[in-house]
Amino acid sequence: xxxxxxxxxxxxxxxxxxxxxxxxxxxxxxxxxxxxxxxxxxxxxxxxxxxxxxxxxxxxxxxxxxxxxxxxxxxxxxxxxxxxxxxxxxxxxxxxxxxxxxxxxxxxxxxxxxxxxxxxxxxxxxxxxxxxxxxxxxxxxxxxxxxxxxxxxxxxxxxxxxxxxxxxxxxxxxxxxxxxxxxxxxxxxxxxxxxxxxxxxxxxxxxxxxxxxxxxxxxxxxxxxxxxxxxxxxxxxxxxxxxxxxxxxxxxxxxxxxxxxxxxxxxxxxxxxxxxxxxxxxxxxxxxxxxxxxxxxxxxxxxxxxxxxxxxxxxxxxxxxxxxxxxxxxxxxxxxxxxxxxxxxxxxxxxxxxxxxxxxxxxxxxxxxxxxxxxxxxxxxxxxxxxxxxxxxxxxxxxxxxxxxxxxxxxxxxxxxxxxxxxxxxxxxxxxxxxxxxxxxxxxxxxxxxxxxxxxxxxxxxxxxxxxxxxxxxxxxxxxxxxxxxxxxxxxxxxxxxxxxxxxxxxxxxxxxxxxxxxxxxxxxxxxxxxxxxxxxxxxxxxxxxxxxxxxxxxxxx
Numbered sequence: 001x002x003x004x005x006x007x008x009x010x011x012x013x014x015x016x017x018x019x020x021x022x023x024x025x026x027x028x029x030x031x032x033x034x035x036x037x038x039x040x041x042x043x044x045x046x047x048x049x050x051x052x053x054x055x056x057x058x059x060x061x062x063x064x065x066x067x068x069x070x071x072x073x074x075x076x077x078x079x080x081x082x083x084x085x086x087x088x089x090x091x092x093x094x095x096x097x098x099x100x101x102x103x104x105x106x107x108x109x110x111x112x113x114x115x116x117x118x119x120x121x122x123x124x125x126x127x128x129x130x131x132x133x134x135x136x137x138x139x140x141x142x143x144x145x146x147x148x149x150x151x152x153x154x155x156x157x158x159x160x161x162x163x164x165x166x167x168x169x170x171x172x173x174x175x176x177x178x179x180x181x182x183x184x185x186x187x188x189x190x191x192x193x194x195x196x197x198x199x200x201x202x203x204x205x206x207x208x209x210x211x212x213x214x215x216x217x218x219x220x221x222x223x224x225x226x227x228x229x230x231x232x233x234x235x236x237x238x239x240x241x242x243x244x245x246x247x248x249x250x251x252x253x254x255x256x257x258x259x260x261x262x263x264x265x266x267x268x269x270x271x272x273x274x275x276x277x278x279x280x281x282x283x284x285x286x287x288x289x290x291x292x293x294x295x296x297x298x299x300x301x302x303x304x305x306x307x308x309x310x311x312x313x314x315x316x317x318x319x320x321x322x323x324x325x326x327x328x329x330x331x332x333x334x335x336x337x338x339x340x341x342x343x344x345x346x347x348x349x350x351x352x353x354x355x356x357x358x359x360x361x362x363x364x365x366x367x368x369x370x371x372x373x374x375x376x377x378x379x380x381x382x383x384x385x386x387x388x389x390x391x392x393x394x395x396x397x398x399x400x401x402x403x404x405x406x407x408x409x410x411x412x413x414x415x416x417x418x419x420x421x422x423x424x425x426x427x428x429x430x431x432x433x434x435x436x437x438x439x440x441x442x443x444x445x446x447x448x449x450x451x452x453x454x455x456x457x458x459x460x461x462x463x464x465x466x467x468x469x470x471x472x473x474x475x476x477x478x479x480x481x482x483x484x485x486x487x488x489x490x491x492x493x494x495x496x497x498x499x500x501x502x503x504x505x506x507x508x509x510x511x512x513x514x515x516x517x518x519x520x521x522x523x524x525x526x527x528x529x530x531x532x533x534x535x536x537x538x539x540x541x542x543x544x545x546x547x548x549x550x551x552x553x554x555x556x557x558x
Contacts, residue, residue, distance in 0.1 A: 025317050033267070033275040034541055035548075039254040040262075049248060052241050059238035060091050066234065067095055071102075074112075077120045079232065082225060084127075085209070086239035087218030090290045100128045115140060115157030123164040127210075129508040134172040137161070141174075147181045155189040158182045159201055166210040169504040170497070196227040211499070211528040213286040218243065219550050240558045249291055250552055254281055257301055266309060269347045273312040279540045280304040282548050286526035287421050287519050296424030299359050303375070303420040306352045307382070307413050313348060314386040320394055323387055330383045333376050352379070359423060371423045374434045378419040385410040393469040404475040405449065412455060414448035414523050415440060421519035428515045436512065443505035446498040447520040451527040453495045457488050458531045499524075 063083070070076040080099055083089055089096060104125055112118060118136055125132045140161075142148050151158060162182035168175035186201050209217060222239055225231050257277060261267070267275040284300045314323060326345045329338065335353070338346050356379075360372035385407045392399065399407075409415075419437055422429045437444065456471040470478070476487040502521055506514060529547075530536040536544040 025319070030272075030274045030312075030538065031541065033277070034545055035278040037258060037262070039251060039258050039278070039552075042251045042255040044248065044252065049245065052245050056238060056241045056245065059234055059241065062234045063088075063232075063238055064092065064095060066232065067092070067099065071099065074114075074117055077103075077117060077124065078230070079235070080124055081120060082232065082235060084124075085217065085221045086225060086235065087215065087289070088235075088239055088242050090292075091242070097128065100125060100130065104130045104132070113139065115151060115154055116160045119157065119160035119164040123160070123167055126164075126167040126503070126507070129506055129510065129514060131507040134168065134174050137174050137178060147178070152185050152188075155186070155194070155197060155201070158185050158189065159197065159204060162186060163204060163209055166208040166499070167503050168500055169507070170500050172500075196224045199224055207528055207532060211525055213525055213529050213547075214522070215285055215289040215551055216529065216547055219556070222556065237558065240556045244555045244558065246289060246291065247552065247555060249294065250281075250285065250289070253294060253298055253301075254278065254552065257281060257298060260302065261305065264351045266305075266348065266351055270309065270313075270317075270344050272317045273309050274538060276308060276537060276540060277301070277305055278548060278552075279537055279544060280308060282544070282551065283526055283530070283537070284421070285551060286529075287417075287522040293425065295362075296421060299355075299424040300417070300421045302355045304417060306348075306355060307379075307416060309348055310352070310383070311386065311413070313345070314383075314390050318342075318345065320390060323390055327383050327387045331380050333380075370431060371429070371434060374438055375420050375423050377438060378416045381410060382413060382416045389469045398470040398475060398478050401472065401475045401479050404470070404472060405452065408452050408456075408472065409445055409448040410440075412448050412452040414451045414520060414527075415444055417523055418444050418447075418520045421523075422516070425515070428513050433512050433516050436516075443502055443517055444520045446501045446505070447524040449498045450495050450502075450524040453491045453498075454527045454531040455535070457491055458534055 067076070067079060067083075070079050076099065080096060083092055083096065103121065118140075122132055122134070122136060140148055140151060159182075161178050165175040165178040165182070183205065186205060190198055190201050190205075203220065218239070222236075222243070225239075226236055261277045267273065281297070281301045283304060284297050287300070288297065313326070318326065322342055322345060325340050326349070329341060329345070329349055330352075333353070335350075338349065341349065356372050356375050359375070360369040363369045363371060388407050389411055391397075415437075419434070422434070422437065453472055456473055472491055473484060473487045476482065476490060477484060480487075482490070502524065506517060506521070510517065530544065533543060536542065
């Protein structure tokens with residue numbers, strides 16, 4: 001997860017006494033917490049929740065009957081898609097898997113010339129891990145090898161093809177061509193008379209659905225789906241109720257997390273940090289929102305907040321001598337020798353230590369306390385590379401692109417976040433899966449690369465005015481002698497290739513069940529959204545605040 005801090009570093013410095021010599025520290029202009037104690041006031045309404053839950057159970061059975069009755073029809077695909085895009089997929093995992101397996105084996109609808117259904121079938125199957133061939137789209141090309149001009153009148157089909165094309169893997173050249181073709185056609189179709197479709201087109205052209213935060217997309221799709229003429233009202237009601245039920249759980253979790261954060265008093269003791277607890281929860285909610293991940297969300301939010309604090313310590317405040325001591329303390333991971341640390345580093349380490357210990361104690365009765373080892377190991381690797389970057393900055397070092405990415409794809413913290421997101425999960429996370437994560441597997445590092453490049457391309461110019469280690473953009477410009485725009489174009493290409501490799505890793509057979517991969521993939525999706533218009537984590541008062549309000553403040557009218 002990209003938590004670049006220095007986009008708001010001030011050029012001013014503060015002398016601080018450390019031992020015999022005053023330390024010169026950079027100051028930061030991070031804005032205070034937007035949310036404060038907002039979620040502390042949350043109170044549950046058991047009667048309301050009970051009524052919602054009972055109604056939802058009835059609706060789930062109705063949706064299941066509708067799915068059975070639609071089996072084998074073209075409408076089944078639209079229903080399967082809507083169930084997933086409305087956020088209620090987790091209630092129908094077995095039903096969806098059976099339906100899509102049948103679709104894959106029987107090759108139902110494979111012969112149709114309807115662009116929408118061919119594209120939708122392809123996307124749904126690839127999302128589920130089926131390695132269907134992109135050759136199914138060759139029927140939509142003319143004798144010269146171009147997509148047929150007649151497709152320009154099929155706005156719905158073009159949108160479906162565009163969305164499907166972002167599940168491409170290396171070698172799917174026809175899907176690369178499809179993106180270029182559909183982009184131009186869809187821009188012209190944005191004035192379409194079908195208002196819900198026009199909204200979807202505008203939204204997809206900004207960032208395709210495959211690369212967006214799923215929970216946020218559930219809300220947006222709800223507003224579109226209820227305007228569609230062919231909507232299923234039973235499914236729509238279920239989606240609204242389910243969203244509200246889960247939002248109550250999420251508010252409760254945030255209430256408890258806010259209390260924890262206040263009790264630590266980290267923000268009070270370390271006033272130079274970004275106070276972003278709610279934004280950290282929003283980040284983790286982008287990884288998993290389902291009720292079964294409640295424990296994992298709470299622990300991961302705590303760890304994400306502490307990683308953010310530590311990032312600020314390395315990037316903004318501490319001196320190199322202090323960071324050597326702090327890095328050593330993280331490597332030892334014990335309470336011995338803490339007196340060597342300045343008080344602010346001691347305070348930080350104790351909260352980090354206690355957070356991991358609390359998880360280990362909770363997992364002990366389940367025989368899973370070993371997971372704490374992997375969290376600590378990932379934290380050590382992260383601290384190591386934070387320290388490398390700090391020394392690069394101090395020495396005005398501009399590393400090669402390869403060397404920079406080797407370090408910065410760790411310091412972007414996606415690997416760290418992937419480990420702590422998995423630490424609170426269920427039995428799908430085996431010791432073997434954690435060993436695999438420890439090895440920094442390609443799919444996780446591809447997701448890290450996406451996060452790093454998106455962060456750097458958004459923040460480079462602003463960061464460098466205030467002092468920061470060279471970014472990927474600057475390293476590329478320095479090594480290859482190209483302009484800023486040329487460097488960004490190349491980095492965009494690298495990110496696009498990384499997405500292809502992420503998609504490939506999710507195709508069956510996978511080395512582990514898909515839920516093991518999903519945290520890394522969803523962290524890349526969060527990066528796509530949070531760095532869409534700048535650094536939406538550090539500067540969280542704009543679109544990030546709007547998104548949090550949608551997800552965690554406003555219920556949906558049923």
